[in-house]
Amino acid sequence: MKKSQIVVCLLLVWSVCNAFAQGREVRSFNDKWEFKKGPFPDNPVQLVNSWDNKWSEVTIPHTWNAKDMQEKHNAFYAGEACYRKTFYAAEEMKDKRIFLRFEGVGQVAELFVNGEFIGNHKGGYSAFAFDIAPALKWGQDNEIMLMVDNSSRPDIIPVNHSLFGVYGGIYRPVWMIITDKVNIAVTDHASNGVYISQRNVSSKSADVSVKVKLVNKTLYARNITLETRIADKAGRLVKSNATAISMTPQGMQSFVHEYTIRKPHLWQGLDDPYLYKVETLVKSDGKVIDKVVQPLGLRNVEVIGGKGVFLNGVKYPMYGVCRHQDWWQLGSALENKHHDEDLAMIMDMGATTIRLAHYQQSDYFYSKCDSLGLLVWAEVPFVNRVTGEEGPNAKEQLRDLIRQSYNHPSIYVWGLHNEVYRPHQYTARLTQEMHDLAKEEDPGRYTVAVNGYGHMEHPVNLNADIQGMNRYYGWYEKTIPDIEGWVIGLEEKYPDHKVMLTEYGADSNIHHQTEYIGNTIRWWDDYFPETYQTKMHEIQWGVIEKHPYITASYLWNMFDFAVPMWSRGGVEARNMKGLITFDRKVKKDAFYWYKANWSKEPVVYLTQRRNKEREKQLTSITVYSNIGQPTVYLNGQELSGVKTGTTKVHYIFDNVHLQNGVNAIKAVVIKDGKAIEDQIEWTYTGEKKRESLEYLNNDAHWGF
Numbered sequence: 001m002k003k004s005q006i007v008v009c010l011l012l013v014w015s016v017c018n019a020f021a022q023g024r025e026v027r028s029f030n031d032k033w034e035f036k037k038g039p040f041p042d043n044p045v046q047l048v049n050s051w052d053n054k055w056s057e058v059t060i061p062h063t064w065n066a067k068d069m070q071e072k073h074n075a076f077y078a079g080e081a082c083y084r085k086t087f088y089a090a091e092e093m094k095d096k097r098i099f100l101r102f103e104g105v106g107q108v109a110e111l112f113v114n115g116e117f118i119g120n121h122k123g124g125y126s127a128f129a130f131d132i133a134p135a136l137k138w139g140q141d142n143e144i145m146l147m148v149d150n151s152s153r154p155d156i157i158p159v160n161h162s163l164f165g166v167y168g169g170i171y172r173p174v175w176m177i178i179t180d181k182v183n184i185a186v187t188d189h190a191s192n193g194v195y196i197s198q199r200n201v202s203s204k205s206a207d208v209s210v211k212v213k214l215v216n217k218t219l220y221a222r223n224i225t226l227e228t229r230i231a232d233k234a235g236r237l238v239k240s241n242a243t244a245i246s247m248t249p250q251g252m253q254s255f256v257h258e259y260t261i262r263k264p265h266l267w268q269g270l271d272d273p274y275l276y277k278v279e280t281l282v283k284s285d286g287k288v289i290d291k292v293v294q295p296l297g298l299r300n301v302e303v304i305g306g307k308g309v310f311l312n313g314v315k316y317p318m319y320g321v322c323r324h325q326d327w328w329q330l331g332s333a334l335e336n337k338h339h340d341e342d343l344a345m346i347m348d349m350g351a352t353t354i355r356l357a358h359y360q361q362s363d364y365f366y367s368k369c370d371s372l373g374l375l376v377w378a379e380v381p382f383v384n385r386v387t388g389e390e391g392p393n394a395k396e397q398l399r400d401l402i403r404q405s406y407n408h409p410s411i412y413v414w415g416l417h418n419e420v421y422r423p424h425q426y427t428a429r430l431t432q433e434m435h436d437l438a439k440e441e442d443p444g445r446y447t448v449a450v451n452g453y454g455h456m457e458h459p460v461n462l463n464a465d466i467q468g469m470n471r472y473y474g475w476y477e478k479t480i481p482d483i484e485g486w487v488i489g490l491e492e493k494y495p496d497h498k499v500m501l502t503e504y505g506a507d508s509n510i511h512h513q514t515e516y517i518g519n520t521i522r523w524w525d526d527y528f529p530e531t532y533q534t535k536m537h538e539i540q541w542g543v544i545e546k547h548p549y550i551t552a553s554y555l556w557n558m559f560d561f562a563v564p565m566w567s568r569g570g571v572e573a574r575n576m577k578g579l580i581t582f583d584r585k586v587k588k589d590a591f592y593w594y595k596a597n598w599s600k601e602p603v604v605y606l607t608q609r610r611n612k613e614r615e616k617q618l619t620s621i622t623v624y625s626n627i628g629q630p631t632v633y634l635n636g637q638e639l640s641g642v643k644t645g646t647t648k649v650h651y652i653f654d655n656v657h658l659q660n661g662v663n664a665i666k667a668v669v670i671k672d673g674k675a676i677e678d679q680i681e682w683t684y685t686g687e688k689k690r691e692s693l694e695y696l697n698n699d700a701h702w703g704f
Helices: 003-021 044-051 336-349 363-372 391-405 424-441 482-493 530-545 589-598 691-696
Strands: 025-028 033-037 056-058 080-089 097-102 108-113 116-122 128-131 140-149 174-179 182-184 194-199 205-216 222-231 237-247 253-262 276-284 287-296 301-304 308-311 314-316 319-323 353-356 375-379 411-418 446-451 466-470 499-503 550-555 561-568 571-575 604-606 618-625 631-634 642-644 650-657 661-671 674-684
Touching: 116 128, 182 276, 182 287, 194 276, 194 287, 205 222, 205 237, 205 276, 222 253, 237 253, 287 363, 301 550, 308 550, 319 336, 319 589, 336 363, 336 589, 353 363, 353 550, 363 375, 363 391, 375 391, 391 411, 391 424, 411 424, 411 466, 424 446, 446 499, 482 530, 530 550, 530 589, 589 604, 589 618, 604 661, 604 674, 618 631, 618 661, 631 650
Parallel strands: 319 353, 319 550, 353 375, 375 411, 411 446, 446 466, 466 499, 499 550
Antiparallel strands: 025 174, 033 056, 033 080, 080 140, 097 128, 097 174, 108 116, 108 140, 182 205, 194 205, 205 253, 222 237, 222 276, 276 287, 301 308, 308 314, 561 571, 604 618, 618 650, 631 661, 642 650, 661 674
């Protein structure tokens, strides 16, 4: 061996030993994968070596559906595919445990190492982890192979691709975790092995328990010390405990440390998302052999029927949005920067809470919500249809979600199902079982189930702590203003129930613009004007805002997203109910409606900026302003006769007469001596009538 090779080997040994001296090592395992898409006529495990020169090199995250699920309806590949990668297992690692942890694979995965079957996982959104050390060849290259299949199956939720597509592939990161043979559990439903519970939280004190699951994979008992430490944001030690343990090599074992923190610094949502840090250490002979760090946000969330959501005893504004994770041309194969961009837009709009629909999302996203102060609704993909075969998998995915996300203070509720019905008795019983499971796993959080009907007495209702209802008045049923009668009816009949409006909204294509809008629309049509979506949100938020009976509301949706079975609104495979376009480039008018109502930042915004070619010479101008009444100019002339719309930020100027040709419109508000303004241009060339939209031309029910 050459001298340079010896130096490299010594450096490798030193780096590995140094990493283990500090506990576990976590390595990215995302580069230099090879990929081959099926279908495979024969057993691919046996044929894999005959596929040389037929592989594509890919980097994880990766999905094979980034385009075909988004560009044409019902024309995508759902089926099996194969990923493989070689890994050199150094001799120095022989006495360690070696895990592979996959954050998300859509949606059935089977792992093989050197041709040996290691295990499988059923579910496209939760993480899974396997110990691969027993199958490795030390001092050699090893072949890792993952078989993946995103076909719909009646025994795995979601059972179809109807409400959203299950993107195929290893679409979230993969990690290699290397630990001592005595370690904090990695394979307890791919959780971090540490469960932090909190009780009796107030400004005076908080009770905290830290449960740690340990494993000994040697053949003999081993003397170790389990230590847990709670540190404040500045790193100062607040509490600590240490327990000497003779750790036997038989099964996964749990140990608990109990604490009471006096005068805790509370997690106060957006105002002060204060996080403590909990360090869990396993020591042997005074050295750290494993370590896990988790967040701790001390808070008390209470949902009171008819009144609202209270955070640490104070009513908290629940300005809610729903979020699907996929991006245009990327599918679900996102990097952290994409999650950051989504969160930046959600925060910019002034949202305080997110429903992460309809499935478990990236752990990075939950962590960011912890630090930003957003309250999170986390749920499993039990949606749309019932087969009678999905029960075991629905419960397994719920257990995965809870164990993997247990320590996130942002999460306040576990979602059990969304719009699943017949057979009613089966669905009701399964929901009850999922509720019971959630309470066994995590008694400190609420559960919620969602119905698409508006009546409380529906047979699948009231099997969770909170009843969610999706209401699309003016879209899938009745007219836009009918939402108020529905709310009042529930208030009067069921005043003490915990009720949330869990979806509401309308599709909009930003290329469809018209002034001719009314109070209903044909949702199956090819014409989805943005102006209709805007009016729906103007009216319906005006109703929601004045009815605290709706303890929280979640608009559908923050972003347009792919629905591979749809063809509506002039766009293939798209749900366009988002307030922002699928490519994240255009914020629709409704985005600024909520920003004006929710955000503390100054907003002055003129609507209908894309509706440039005006159809009516006598028209209206609408301004959103959260800093006072705007002054509006048309072609340099100040307008008068302003009236208030559905909320205090909503200003309307009626009977505005446009000149022929280009019209310049400016809205101005003087705030603290500074002019905050917005400007748009409209063009009028003659009166136009959209005969095809006569069914829309009915303004009698707008309500302002």
